[in-house]
Amino acid sequence: xxxxPGNINEQVFxxxxxHSSGAGxxxxxxxxxxxxxxxxxxxxxxxxxxYRGLTAKNILILAIxxxxxxxxxxxxxxxxxxxxxxxxxxxKNPPLGSQVHAPFERHRHRSFPSxxxxxxxxxxxxxxxxxxxxxxxxxxxxxxVAVSRVYLGVHFPLDVIAGMFVGIAVSALTVAVAQxxxxxxxxxxxxx
Numbered sequence: 001x002x003x004x005p006g007n008i009n010e011q012v013f014x015x016x017x018x019h020s021s022g023a024g025x026x027x028x029x030x031x032x033x034x035x036x037x038x039x040x041x042x043x044x045x046x047x048x049x050x051y052r053g054l055t056a057k058n059i060l061i062l063a064i065x066x067x068x069x070x071x072x073x074x075x076x077x078x079x080x081x082x083x084x085x086x087x088x089x090x091x092k093n094p095p096l097g098s099q100v101h102a103p104f105e106r107h108r109h110r111s112f113p114s115x116x117x118x119x120x121x122x123x124x125x126x127x128x129x130x131x132x133x134x135x136x137x138x139x140x141x142x143x144x145v146a147v148s149r150v151y152l153g154v155h156f157p158l159d160v161i162a163g164m165f166v167g168i169a170v171s172a173l174t175v176a177v178a179q180x181x182x183x184x185x186x187x188x189x190x191x192x
Contacts, residue, residue, distance in 0.1 A: 009156050009158045010156075012150075013085060013156050013157060016147060016150040016151050016157070017100060017150055017151060017152075018099075020101040024151065025104075028148035028151045029152065031144045034141070034145060035119050035120045036116065036119070040122075041063075044126065045062070047127050047131075051127075051131045051133060061126065061174055061175065061178045062123075064174055065122055065175075068170050069119065069166055070115065070119070072170065073113055073114075077112065077113070080112055081109060081110060082110070082112040083111060084108055084109060084110070084155065085100045085102070085154070085155070085156060086100050086107070086153065087108035101151075101152070101153050102152060103153075104152060105153075112156075112159045112162060113159050113160075113162030113163040114146065114155045114162070115163065116145055117142070117149060117161075117162075117163030117167065118163035118167040119145075119167065120141065120145035121139075121146070121163065121164045121166075121167030122171050123138075123142070123171075124138035124141060125138075125167060125168040125171035126174070126175065129172065142167075146163065146164060
């Protein structure tokens, strides 16, 4: 999985994964949890509610973006079967698999790209494109989800970077297409 020059991918992995603690496991485990599709969608819906943008159109945009992003990530994972850190480092000479800090998940394959990172950046970018509020906060949350995947030993840095690009690109495309669709008339609102 050394696609980055000079094994930078591995070096950055060890810089993040090699500094673990019990408290870090709890915090990073919590951020990883928010990168699953259902919690990430719930975070987006709560954000839409507070931004007064919880509309059928925005919910549909969210659902479409998450479905497309998830489909792309799974397609890439099936086409490009990359070992996760545990399996990758177990094959090194000498084997280093036992040094990988992976307290929760022990996955071995289909590392590239990171689905959690794609989901988090998809949601963050979508919220920024739709509402243009709390930009730094949305991207900080997504970045912490991505870092948590490396910290917890289930992805390489390149995996989360690829997930980030997929998520942002899918959101940008989904919002661009949605903005070209003319709004529909709401007959219930018109009759008031």
